[in-house]
Amino acid sequence: MKRRHFLQAAGLAAAATAPLPAAAQTRDGKAQTEKATGPLVWRLVSDFPDALDIPRAGAETLATALADITDGAFRIEIAKSETAKGGTQAAIALDAAREGRAQIGYTSTALYADRDPVFAIGAGLPFGPNARQFNAWLLHQHGLELLNDSYRRHGVRLLPGGDTGALTGGWFRREINGLADIAGLRASVPGLGGAMLARFGAVPQPVHPAGLAAALQQSRIDAALWSGPYDDEKLRLHKAAPFYYYPGWQGTSQLSYLVNAQAWDALPRRHQAALTAAAVRARDSVQTAYDARNAPAIKRLVASGAKLKPMPQAVLTEFLKATESLAGAIGADNADFRTLYDSVRIFRTDAYLWWQVAEYTYDNFMIRARAQG
Template structure:
């Protein structure tokens, strides 16, 4: 049964027959047409699908009164300009990763991913229950934007390398595609970060202009074809223990929405976050198995590299916080919860997961 149709023609039909008015939303819902610029090519259906899902949720919830057209990458110029497109009103919103815009202000990174921050579950807890969304909006509203979470990829992989990395010194001179504050950390470790858009990564690897590249994880990396160009697949992506995507909405356009629509928009954004995380959690295992079967060589990052990157990241955050009060306010809250959540996760989560992983290696969980 179509639940929405039943609500209109079934339950409400009886009300109308009794001479009572239909719900206020049905009577007064204004027709609104927005455009949302996506930073993600449609081939990456989990990423690009976040904007499509948001538009669908809102269209269905309002019986088509609130429509959002999704503008694919390139429709408004480079991805690096999409935040400005939303600020200036060329579109009402963009679906993106806010750390693409750290040149505007390093605090943009806090809406996306920080090296050695939190896993997806902890980050969403901080955003949704720990006041994170409100703190981020304290910054973004000053930029002319309204921030809403727009999905999460979960913990990412560390990327594809043309040669093995056995120690931190092997990063010296390494040309790697990296974005956000991860690029600055890589630079401090001696690498040469290149913030290339995804469509430029494979050609740069093929021409030897890159020695390594990170994108997302198995499901998306398989689509991008990186395994044919760089055989060593490293983990974990310490710069993105989770990546929270963003809907960055023009503040004036957001404020002009009727209160009901603002509420629906916020709820739809949260639904997108849940949907995207589920897609990646379901699709990544099979994709990784296919990549390994096709010849990808899994490698863990060396421990000395992880430690050096952790120290460099913390030093970087201290420097930024010392000159950027907005960054400090949000970062302090995030890091306080990071300490709490990892203390707690060691008790039930880590012990349960570790036991189940041991059973998986013993073959006791079944499956292929």
């Protein structure tokens, strides 16, 4: 498999802002002449509800950056959120991009893990790497190429669109004191988390994030996990369940731009470079926004009555064992998943060696110093 490093924003921006020739070469060398009728306009469909303003701002940053880099020659129109039958929002971005109803789907691929578990690697993977480690794997350990090799059969190509950073462990209508409390729990957990919890007797009940609060309030589910405090507050989950657990055993969650593969291949190279550079700018804006807003949000949630609790260590240990067993079972029948999971797992293990030496020890010292000051 040919390895190509992910293009960096600075170089891409410089290339994308160079004078545009009348004709460009496509990947197979055929000339593609620009139409004189106006700019190239792509449509973006998002799976994120309107209440989640950080992902919405990420898509807007992508559109603005792309227009700036190309001097308006390549633009993105963001479609309004769509609702499924019955008035609830559904996950549609992957199919919209795959079928060509939009050129870009903006989503958390965790919403599609039931279709193919490879979609859980970027989002919804229990005990995956943290955000910085995941980005390092994507850009420097061929992770992006591995994912795109797997996504090819779904007709899409991935451009990373941001990261939530560390997740929390979800909202529960009752306390979790041990594994026995998981049995019978109706839980909405994206990605492979639901299948992992099912090994302890939980009953997975997938619910789109826009409907989580209502599902909790109406007792259709007993637990819900989506993101971190800022998003959870926007979704009003604190109004629907009292117990808020940490740490987030789902690791981190990437936001993804899924580009129609044929539309991508038809782009001139400079437009491919410009779109990639714009996605880098959007990715950085999303990650930093979550880092800036989660701390004030957790303060507000606790002040409003949320009961912030640590998940028992014994429970987390069993969750990790169950995840490794589940991944092994999936990998036995899905070679792409096995390749991706082994790559992520090995890199995560190696990366935590450095975290143990420097990152964790520094953070631990500063946390204790903060408590004393």
